[in-house]
Amino acid sequence: MKISLIPIALAAVALLSQGCVSTKKYQSLQTNYDSLQNKQKDLNIRFLNSQQDLASANVRVKSLEEQIAAGRSNLSALQAALDKCLTSSGQGNVNISKLVDEINSSNKYIQQLVNSKNKSDSLNMVLTNNLTRSLSAAESKDVDVQVLKGVVYISLSDNMLYKSGSFEVSDKSAETLSKIAKIITDYKDYDVLIEGNTDNVPISKGAIRNNWDLSALRASSVVQALQNTYRVDPKRLTAGGRGEYNPIASNDSEAGKMKNRRTQIIITPKLDQFMDLIEKAPEKK
Template identity: 75%
Template sequence: MKTIKIVSLMLLLVILGQACVSKKKYNTLQSNYDSLNVNTESIIEKFRISQQRLNLSDERVKSLEEQLASEKSNLLQLQKALDKCLTSTGQGNVNISKLVDEINASNKYIKQLVDSKNKSDSLNLLLTNNLTRSLSREELKDVDVQVLKGVVYISLSDNMLYRSGSYMISETAGDVLGKIAKIIKDYKGYDVLIEGNTDNVPINMVNIRNNWDLSALRGSSVVQALQNQYGVDPKRLTVGGRGEYNPIASNDTEMGKAKNRRTQIIITPSLDQFMELIEKAPAESSK
């Protein structure tokens, strides 16, 4: 009985001690909790985007593997026909020669499929490295670079580019735009599309009717900065605005809306330039 009383007294002291936590300490703990909660949401969103990219890569690999399996099946059928031809007394040398040519052609196509996949992966890596090598770790938080089938997509957040609630370029955007301008000028002759995107919150500004206007004006601001401040040839530049109709995340959360408020710079090589890049792509090491 004495032990129970002692335990009860200790529990009472713990409860009283917790009740005596200062409001300042409570606010600090609450602030830390909120910060951790925001960081958790950010990590979850980054994981979701990475998963989407991985799924796209898996689909391309699956398509190439299916083509590879089909060609291997064709090769097997041709080999069986050749074996039958060799054991048959009624087949002539002409048919044998034709089958050998078909087998060689099939083998060549299989090798081309394998080389195509290796070149594609290497090309994407080469372009991504070239584009991001001059950006700092902090800048890369607001800059997303993707390379899909030789086309470069550079996505810039509106927090980094524009003044709050405006389409005017902010002072802090200069360094990143300067580096992107250098990339554009390094790849001479490439076509460049600057495309504005917004979230789905209606705009309420004088002389701006809707998010279509805002997205186009933001794209135009980037184009004019690249032309007037960084000397990019305007003949290579095209402006586009997609308003709220090209989201990459849900507009149901603030984080999703922030993802959707972005400007994309799309760099597209011509066929000759694309082939030149393929030739520069590092070869896969033989196994």
């Protein structure tokens, strides 16, 4: 995915060697070259992040597949035991009934795992499509919606969300937040984490000691807006700040810093649903 800058550099050298390039034009070419280098860095970082996300997703899928495979293996063993009982004249009806119950329990658990994964994937896609369709063209420039590793990420730029140089939510963000709040309210089986992120430029302003403070205060402001203005159940909300330590682009350029100054609304299935499934796993007798 790396961008080659060699053709541009050769073109610049060729023009200079002919003695027909003015200083102004040379500086323009140099500026374009530096800009392309910065873009190349950003693209390389995004590529590495995508590779890491893909690797994590593959691990999660492999784990689910291993659980399902283990359940099916257990089912095969139980079925083999049942067949043996049915062909053996010395086995009683009590043992056969017990094996049938265990097979039915294993089948039910496997189906619950499969249904849970399918339901989560389907709801994530519906949620994402509903939100994306509700955003205007202008809003879409400041809002990025993605599904990664079974989790919905809604990334909002700080220019749209907050007043300049502040952690207070701006009036112009009201329409966008109302659409996100409706999605959150409609999907009651999901928990919501509001996560603030900054660039690496140090800040010290009044009660804001550093980027940790700024990111946490901004996340808290969004949580309180969702609760107080849009009536989202506060029991479903969590506010957190990650400061400058969760970048998605290089901080070497202003464009990269703008991408890193963001607030993410992370929508995930409630953990107690998965815990219930684990507790319902059939015990081996």
